[in-house]
Each structure stands twice: as structure tokens, then as C-alpha cells.
Amino acid sequence: MTKQRDQISGSCATDISAREEDSSHAIKQLTEQEYKYGFVTEIEEDSFAPGLDESVVVRLSEKKREPQWLLDFRIKAFRRWLTMEEPRWAFLRYPTIDYQAASYYSAPKKKKTLQSLDEVDPELIETYNKLGISLEEQKRLQGVAVDAVFDSVSVATTFREELARQGILFCSFSDAVQTYPDLVKKYLGSVVPYSDNFFATLNSAVFSDGSFAYIPKGVRCPMELSTYFRINAANTGQFERTLLIADEGGYVSYLEGCTAPMRDENQLHAAVVELVALDSAHIKYSTVQNWYPGNKKGIGGIYNLVTKRGKAMKNAKISWTQVETGSAITWKYPSCLLVGDNSVGEFYSVAMTNNFQQADTGTKMIHIGKNTSSTIVSKGISAGRSQNSYRGLVSIQQKATGARNYSQCDSLLLGDQCGAHTFPYIEVRNTSSVVEHEASTSKINEEQLFYCQQRGISIENAISLIVNGFCKEVLRELPMEFAVEAQNLLGLQLEGTVG
């Protein structure tokens, strides 16, 4: 294991490709695992024909009976997008995406407007049951409210009434546009502007649905809020938009999960998530991303190109925790704008890539207010022929006196054909701030494996045990209910059973 420690340095890059024969056959065995969520739901969908031009944007907006201001927002974004180029700076290799080949709207046909959950298509209820998500509140995951997004629309939101009693608004984005237009209008694009970047701008033009939550002043949301995203239809892009606002002193813990069927074509997922944490609010946002990663030969899989950003006002705190195991391509940098004095940003990440998966993920911590602090803990695990990059920016602005950052990026290599890369960028514009960066890259330790085996533990379980141990600092940040799920997922990605 190489450990390096540098204080306030510029950017540096570590690139280590592993070479180790021994545990490779075990790892190979482990990695020959089927994707568990690859089934397709047979349901009649109402879809747009493939293709994208301004008329598609207009039709989409009409379909959702959107107010004029939102259509204007979309059109503005679309026109901007036409002038932009797809970014290619990430350590990712994939063919040019044909944006005309995808359909920009697909939704299960519904017979009439839903009055209650009982009217949700049983096929959909069954789909979510298969995914381990119960939409029937009586069989609920204890203390978790779910918004279920299926292709382009939200199909159900649970616990809506209970939450409303405390003034908490939790519904699909489309509902929010109709029901709370003022809040949406005020905050949409306030953290990720419509012109932010190629994928976010595309999303701003064609986003279909997503989740919306608002936590009023001083309210601590009594349950986990969660969104479960499911791509079902073929040749459809998913562009969801999530907006969470925690008013002064509010608290919410939010979780999103995602899966998709196994298909040979690559599918596009370009989401935008905006978090607004007003003074003294705390938003904890956790992701367990398990989009279809493609098969062992690298065919198919989701292109996950996501912009996630939070704005933290005075004394506010935003914590991102992500467990990224799926997708063929991951391009994702959940970030914090630490605008208010004393605000805190956290990023805890596990990114696991296998076979031909490629991930370029990390965070941006932008320190603007005084005495702001941020913590970055990134754990990358690469297996197969995958490439796994951490890319992070810590930027300390001139006025952010007394700011501090601690970053730790560890990579674990399983096998000899994968790669781990670290691209930390650090900018410090004042002298009273402290930035600390630690990085390590290690191969799975043969001695640790042997020690486990000598105690009777199979090599598959030993790897799972060691990988989970390696990720412990991140996994313990996840809400209890999901920590177990994430742990199992990491195991599943690599093996059959978890011991």
C-alpha cells in the first residue's frame, strides 16, 4: 500500500494498474454474477417516437400541462443546449451518444387519474415488490416514505398525507409544479442553473419527472424520504429532476435507489438533483445506484451522467453519501456550494466497477463562506477490466477564511486488468485555510485473504468481507435500513452469497 500525504498541493494524479495473478481466478468466479434486477415489466406505455427538437420539448410540457414559465425554462435550456458540446474531459471512453435515437417520454398508460395507491396498476406494484420496494403502506419499510418513478413519471408516493400534517411536502416533481408552483419556481435552477453543463442543460429542457420535497422551518422530518427510480422502456432516456428544500433549521434524510432491465443497447440517464439547505438546515442525501451495468463483455448498460449539487447557507450542512455499483458509464460529482458562514459539506462515496464498467466520480467542495468545512471520503473498488476514477475539486475562495477540508481517497484493485485513478484538484485563495489530502492505492491483500481462508472462510466471502471493511467509513454513513442493502449489493456485485 502506498500512502501519500500532501498538504495544500496542486493537482496530482496517481495511476496504478494492478498486476497480480493469485486471487484473480476467485475474483473472476465472483464477478460472473447475474444482475438481479434485469427483468422487464410488460406494461403498455405511452411513448414519444424517438427524436429531439423543440417541438418535442413543447409536447412534453403540454403533456404535463405545465405553466408557461416552466415551458420558457425548458425552451431556454434547449436552445442553449444546441450550442453546447458534450464534455470529454472525464476518464471515460464511450461512443458518441445519438440524442435523436432516444425517446424523451415514456409512461405507463393509466386508465384514469389515480385517487389512491389502490388504483396503481398491479403490474407496477408487483415490479416494485420484486425490487424489494413495497408501495403498500401497510407492508411498509418501517419509517420510509417512497416516491416511485417509473420511466418518465412518478407512479406513486407513499405517506404523503402523514407528512403533510407536519407541513412536509413530498410528492413527484410534476405534482409539485401543479400544487406548489411558487416553491418550484423560486428554487428550480437556483443551484444548478439551466446553462450549467451539457447534460444538466439537456435535463433542464427535457426532464420528465422526479421527486420534490420541502421541509418547513424547524421541522425534523420523522422518516426517511426516498425515491426509487426504475427505467423500464427500451430506447428511452430518463431525465429526472429532484429538488429538495430544507427551510431554516429543518432536517431531512433522503435516499434514492435505481435499477434498470438488462438490455443490449446503452440507455441514457441524465438527472439533476438540487438541494437547498437554508440557515442551520441539514440535508443528508444517500444514493444506492444500481443501474444495469452492462454484461460481462461490456454490451449494454446505462450511461449515468448526473449533476447533483447542494447549496448550504449559514450553519447549514449537506451530506452526500453514495454507493455506486451499477451503470456502464458513471459521470457524477455530487457537490456542495458552501455559501453561508460555518456551513459544512460532506461527501462519502463507494464506487465499485467491474467487467467493462467505467466510473469517473467525485465531488466539488466550493468554500465561499467563512469557517466552512468539508470532508471527502472516497473509496474506489475496481475489478475485471473496469476503470475507476476519483475526480474532486476543493476550492477555497478568498473570503472563505478559516476554511478547512479533509480528503481521503482510497482505491482497492481486484485483479490485474483494472485501473484506479485519482485526480484531486485543490485551489486555495487565502492563507488561513487548511487543506489535507490523503490517497492510497492497494491491491487486495493476499495475506488478508489467506488469513480469512485459514479460519475457514471461503475466498469469495473473504473478498466480500475485506471489501466491506474497506468501505466501512462510508457505509456507516448510510441510514440503517439501507446500510445492509448496500453491503449486500457490494457483495452481490462480486459474489454469490454474503457470509
Added chain:
Amino acid sequence: MLNIHHLVVKAGDAIILKGIDLHIKPGEVHAIMGPNGSGKSTLANTLSGRAGYEIVSGSVSFQGQDLLSLAPEIRAREGFFLGFQYPVEIPGVGNMYFLRAALNAIRKHRGEPEIDALDFLTLAKEKMKLLELDETLTKRSVNEGFSGGEKKRNEIFQMALLQPKFALLDEIDSGLDIDALRIVANGVNSLRGPERSFLLITHYQRLLDYIVPDYVHVLFHGKIAKSGGKELALELEEKGYGWIEEIAKKSGDA
């Protein structure tokens, strides 16, 4: 229990074990002594199935099975325990979690039901007492940040929990203070019985005051140069290894 027949083992480019013969019956305690680099740990690694050791010739039977053909974890599940000279740290993996996974793997192999968390805790507490292990240690990650002596005690704690049929303890006494030595020896002695055998690797006859062996062997340049009773350890302590070298030379191929 364990029969080693003319075992020749290569590590890297060199032949390290040059024909070892050793027969250990149920209930017996054997000790191996020998200078640094004579091949003691190599023998332990070979028997436990660590990668990187090539069996040139010879065979090992363990309870009637061909030990060397078994995967390391199967050897362990069949009751072969190695107390490591240098136990490795596994960050982030809880000691108790690890041990329960190990115990359950062994139980499953024997066709026994898995032990639940509560029963396991009761069992573990009992063994912790035996080894006078601090409870906080077992709450930490496997060996992480343990002192040298704590690591060794943790090995014996694991052995006490897993109840192997045969235990090979590689320098279990090195790095132990006087009290810890006594505790570890007590732990080993409490496991002695007519069905269980031990092979102790040590440099110091003092361990053998506490754990009295039935046989002592001297490993020298990859061969067992001399075997005897427990008094052989005393003789070595007194005379060093010089005279063993003479014996080895006389036998013709040192």
C-alpha cells in the same frame, strides 16, 4: 492425526524444506525449534496451504486425508488451525463478525446449524475470560492496532473458539510478557485432550516449561536434524545450535 512423509518444498527459487518426516498422533504435543531461516514458518505455510510454496515431492496426510490437495479453507474447516507468527490486520472488519463468519463456515462444513449472534456472544465471552482478553479488543477490527502480544493472544482466543483438531502455533510466545505467556499457555493447555494435537514452533524453551511437549524436533537447514523428548529443548538452550550442525553434517547433507 498428521503424517508428513519426506516433504520437499520450494519457495522462490530455492528448496527450503529438504525432506521432512514427522508423525503426530492424536493427543500429542510436538515442538519444533531451530535457527532463524531454517524453514519452520515455511513448513507452517505449506501445511496450511498458503500460495507461493511448491511441493516438489512428499505427502502429508491429515486424519487420513491428503492434506495438500485441499483448499486452505477446507483444511481449516477440517480442523487444521494455524496460529500465525505475524497475524495480519484487516481494517474495517469487526473481530467478532469475522470470528462468527469463521465459526459458521466450519459448522456448516460439519453439517451443524449456524450459531446465532447471541449464543456466539456468550461463547466468545467465556473464551475471552480464559484468555483474559479485554472486551474492547474484540470490538475492534481484526488485529487492527493490536499490540504484538495482543495479536498473539487473539490468535489463541480464535483457536479456543474454533476448537480445531490440530493446531500449529508459529512462535506464539514471541513478543509476550511473562503474564501473557502464562495466559497463552493456559489457553493452550486447557484445549489439550486425547483427540487434539499441537505443533508448537518456538525459539525458547521457556514456553515448553508451560506447555510441556511430548516430543521436540530440531529443524536445521530444512531437515529435522534431531528429535527427542522435552529435555532436548533444555539441551539446546544450554548449547545452542552448533552441535546440531555437527550432527547434520555427519548425516551427510547439510
